[in-house]
Amino acid sequence: MLEDGVQLYAPDFANSGGGFKSCYFSELARLEEQNFWFRSRNQLIVWALSKYCKDFQSFLEVGCGTGFVLSGVSQAFPGATLLGSEIFSAGLGYAAARLPSVKFIQMDARDIPYREEFDVIGAFDVLEHIEDDMTVLCEVRAALKANGFMFITVPQHRWLWSPVDEYACHVRRYSASELYKKLESIGFDIVHSTSFVSLLLPAMLLSRLKQRHAQSSIDPADELKLSGGLNAFLYKVMQAELGFIKSGVNLPFGGSRLVVAKRRDWILK
Template sequence: MRLCLQCQSTQVDADWHCGHCGFSPVRIDGFPCFAPDLATENDGMAAASHDNLDTLQDGSFWFRARNRLIQDLARRYFPRAGRVLELGCGTGYVTRALGEALPQAAISGSEIYVNGLAHAARRLGGKVELLQMDARAIPFAREFDLICAFDVLEHIEEDTQVLERMVAALAPGGGVMLSVPQHPFLWSRVDVYSHHKRRYRRGELAEKCVAAGLTLVRDTSFVSSLLPLMFLQRMMERTDAPFDPSAEHSLPRAVDRGFEMALDLERRLIAAGASLPFGGSRFIVARL
């Protein structure tokens, strides 16, 4: 059900007009905006991040390998999902992959930055409902079979509030798929540039999911094989050197392909049932 964020009524029509209090969200660049004050500037990310990401994602091993893992998990645990929401959909790169994995699903994508939604609209071609909103205030109740947030929660101070709102927006029997950066000892200038509030401790996200009322289904690390290289790079990092935020995603072709092959091996291990204890990322699948 659609939810009015002003009066909490569910008398909301297809154009987001509330029949109880009369509230309708403003539109910016054609997108319904539920947090317009945060649509162009906030403390979650740099305003130009989506413009930069849109030029990098197809060429980076990290985004390609992560998408394949996301597709594997979606097909395995939510093959019959009818309604899907991706929080922090950014440029629509992952949203498109979800649509390929779950072709029967009606997918909605939300993003706090309207410039990200502009890229997503171009990439998705009108196949997905796109909304500008704050993940701490989701305008739905008991609506979705699956809600996803991939590398989103670390940008939000109130991550437990987001998890609680996700649970409230799930239909009975629904579930979530989440990924976050892991291990505080890997903190670097990339995290600072990305406006991360934290890198998660091992087990931290699982504890917060359980506290929000979810039951864990899968809990595994990812980017385990590259962890030594990540640690070494962080240890050698010079704070006085010029910083290029795109460097990690603009590697020589042979290196990029080698890293992708390593992550594909991890993905196959996860598909076979393995749960990797350490890695640069943490993935969780959980259900009501």
């Protein structure tokens, strides 16, 4: 089924897929390019792609949202064939406007319509929105070529749970061990893993504690609406952190985690 030139593989979920509110896309599209966290995450993803599979030819992003990550990947790897997927049709309009030369589809990550098709599949802050994350991981493995790579970012540490997670429609924050166990049990080997948003973790924890105990209502989206000066300072902190990661330091604690996993041919029983 086609809608505005986009293939719909899960049309029943195109406007009400759950796990996210499609009305958030307009705000994300407006804030991502300047926000320190989104910019720093893109740089981390591009660095990891360059380090672990720089010669990849095909890349699928699961849950591409407004296309911000794909825009970074496109700039860094202009020769690769990119495909963006999103369960909500609303997000794909913003993504296509950003990247008119990239193909986009609407699909449910629990039912990926490809088998052994991609060198790399990315899911960046997606799994935490989905109750049945194991089905998604199994579908990703099936869609990867032999020895293909999965790149994941997720929020971590359950003790950081706050109204921000509820606002973002998260169903969990991961621990590293939980994510490793899930990946390894279905046929992935962990190639690289590190926390990020580590230097800012104390400030993040204080913010979360304040939100939990606030007497009046607060807007969790305020974390995206920063002054120019504060945003610039936080970006510099994240740049220092990225320097540590590039030098080989795997940070044990942080608000988020990056995992690079490689498909293996056998599955643990």
